[in-house]
Amino acid sequence: MAMLINGQPGEQISALDRGLAYGDGIYRTIEIRQGQPRLWAWQYRRLAADAARLKLPVPNDALLLAEICQLATGLEQGVAKIVLTRGVGARGYAMPADSQPTRMVSVTPWAGYPAERARDGVNVRWCETRLASQPLLAGIKHLNRLENVLARSEWTDPAIHEGLMLDTRGLLVEATMSNVYLVTGQQIITPKLDQSGVQGMLRDWLFVHAAQLGYQMEEAEIAPAQLQAADAVFLSNSLIGLWPVASIDGQPLPQAHPCCAQLQALLAAEA
Amino acid sequence: MAMLINGQPGEQISALDRGLAYGDGIYRTIEIRQGQPRLWAWQYRRLAADAARLKLPVPNDALLLAEICQLATGLEQGVAKIVLTRGVGARGYAMPADSQPTRMVSVTPWAGYPAERARDGVNVRWCETRLASQPLLAGIKHLNRLENVLARSEWTDPAIHEGLMLDTRGLLVEATMSNVYLVTGQQIITPKLDQSGVQGMLRDWLFVHAAQLGYQMEEAEIAPAQLQAADAVFLSNSLIGLWPVASIDGQPLPQAHPCCAQLQALLAAEA
Numbered sequence: 047m048a049m050l051i052n053g054q055p056g057e058q059i060s061a062l063d064r065g066l067a068y069g070d071g072i073y074r075t076i077e078i079r080q081g082q083p084r085l086w087a088w089q090y091r092r093l094a095a096d097a098a099r100l101k102l103p104v105p106n107d108a109l110l111l112a113e114i115c116q117l118a119t120g121l122e123q124g125v126a127k128i129v130l131t132r133g134v135g136a137r138g139y140a141m142p143a144d145s146q147p148t149r150m151v152s153v154t155p156w157a158g159y160p161a162e163r164a165r166d167g168v169n170v171r172w173c174e175t176r177l178a179s180q181p182l183l184a185g186i187k188h189l190n191r192l193e194n195v196l197a198r199s200e201w202t203d204p205a206i207h208e209g210l211m212l213d214t215r216g217l218l219v220e221a222t223m224s225n226v227y228l229v230t231g232q233q234i235i236t237p238k239l240d241q242s243g244v245q246g247m248l249r250d251w252l253f254v255h256a257a258q259l260g261y262q263m264e265e266a267e268i269a270p271a272q273l274q275a276a277d278a279v280f281l282s283n284s285l286i287g288l289w290p291v292a293s294i295d296g297q298p299l300p301q302a303h304p305c306c307a308q309l310q311a312l313l314a315a316e317a
Numbered sequence: 318m319a320m321l322i323n324g325q326p327g328e329q330i331s332a333l334d335r336g337l338a339y340g341d342g343i344y345r346t347i348e349i350r351q352g353q354p355r356l357w358a359w360q361y362r363r364l365a366a367d368a369a370r371l372k373l374p375v376p377n378d379a380l381l382l383a384e385i386c387q388l389a390t391g392l393e394q395g396v397a398k399i400v401l402t403r404g405v406g407a408r409g410y411a412m413p414a415d416s417q418p419t420r421m422v423s424v425t426p427w428a429g430y431p432a433e434r435a436r437d438g439v440n441v442r443w444c445e446t447r448l449a450s451q452p453l454l455a456g457i458k459h460l461n462r463l464e465n466v467l468a469r470s471e472w473t474d475p476a477i478h479e480g481l482m483l484d485t486r487g488l489l490v491e492a493t494m495s496n497v498y499l500v501t502g503q504q505i506i507t508p509k510l511d512q513s514g515v516q517g518m519l520r521d522w523l524f525v526h527a528a529q530l531g532y533q534m535e536e537a538e539i540a541p542a543q544l545q546a547a548d549a550v551f552l553s554n555s556l557i558g559l560w561p562v563a564s565i566d567g568q569p570l571p572q573a574h575p576c577c578a579q580l581q582a583l584l585a586a587e588a
Contacts, residue, residue: 057331062328067344192461198410
């Protein structure tokens with residue numbers, strides 16, 4: 047683990063930071079390959095959008111990139127994490143007028159997930175934990191993640207790789223750490239994230255690149271029964287890449303559709 | 318500021334603490350008088366209940382009390398804060414099997430709020446920010462507080478002392494940092510906190526002590542229009558004590574009902 051806190055080597059922050067007190071901040075998790083963050087432009091665009099929505103100062107693109115590269119020097123494969131908070135504040139919820147954000151950049155070596163998950167697919171389950179509807183926070187990768195923690199605590203079986211989550215209306219939102227896509231013919235649908243959920247960087251990437259492969263990708267309201275009826279279901283996040291879903295609660299899903307493998311190939315070709 | 322982190326003097330925590338990464342923890346804010354935490358038994362009971370709901374180990378009552386008193390020695394009036402997190406964890410939402418909680422206890426000198434607020438009442442406003450419905454987290458004083466941060470950021474006018482919050486159904490829940498009560502005759506009602514909101518320690522205290530004064534106190538679903546129709550509205554939290562509400566969005570509220578002053582007198586007599 048190598049970390050820079052506001053540009054200085056260190057691994058500790060003030061216990062008075064609003065990131066701890068209120069979860070008042072955002073983060074991103076980024077794959078490192080050959081010392082560089084993958085898909086940096088996509089990551090930065092989402093980080094900047096999330097910061098703006100929470101009225102956090104948007105950190106400089108080149109500064110963040112330089113800090114990641116400094117820590118990732120010589121690293122073949124790893125994970126970078128950026129955490130950006132509203133900094134140390136006096137007691138009380140009000141955003142301090144003079145707040146100095148805290149910027150944490152860390153890099154850890156990491157060998158990736160087992161390759162068979164991307165090839166053969168993963169086993170998922172339905173979580174009992176529902177995501178609350180909060181339009182003001184929906185889509186943001188913020189530090190208020192107790193719902194995800196509760197959902198992920200529902201199972202310990204290592205043969206289950208992810209958990210699908212519904213909102214309080216009973217509509218599909220995401221999996222605990224990934225976005226979800228349903229493929230039917232040449233159409234890909236993914237849940238709207240206007241009420242809850244995290245808008246992953248690869249979701250943005252897929253909207254652009256699925257079209258290049260001739261797929262029509264759209265946001266939709268998705269009921270649970272639609273997953274078993276789809277030609278294919280897959281997941282995305284910046285560390286897993288794209289994982290086909292092989293089964294949901296033990297029920298196998300069709301694996302013949304080429305869409306996920308085509309998108310994986312396109313993604314593998316990206317810097 | 319004096320702070321103990323897991324019993325050791327210090328003011329820094331690991332940047333890998335799950336309290337920061339996910340808001341995976343709880344807290345309490347406690348008034349200090351003459352070197353002692355006020356209403357400690359009530360505070361501890363709520364802390365323990367919140368910890369149990371998030372599957373956090375419940376810290377020892379006597380240990381916490383001793384740490385607060387150690388830091389508060391000789392302090393006439395102040396504020397203690399306890400923050401309890403699931404500790405440092407590896408990447409990922411899953412609760413680590415071997416997690417070592419982080420326990421932060423801090424004490425700061427503090428002169429209290431202006432006395433006229435408790436005597437003459439406070440001006441409040443309706444917040445636009447709605448609280449999402451999440452039964453699994455409702456009532457817990459956890460570290461996922463972005464909704465409160467957003468609500469409190471809606472105003473800067475120092476003549477406005479608090480903001481009332483509705484849930485997404487349009488029902489009253491709480492104010493940004495306090496619980497809310499409506500008095501009509503000998504009846505006191507306060508919002509149910511089964512969908513959102515924070516269950517303050519004084520709310521528990523009021524349920525017991527309002528009855529001693531002959532009031533019937535109940536939880537209810539409360540629509541905004543009911544506040545202007547009540548004989549009195551008041552707020553509670555452990556630092557403000559009880560504040561009568563003098564006006565809502567500039568509309569004055571009746572101040573003649575004796576309930577709040579009676580309860581303030583009873584509260585003042587508590588250790």
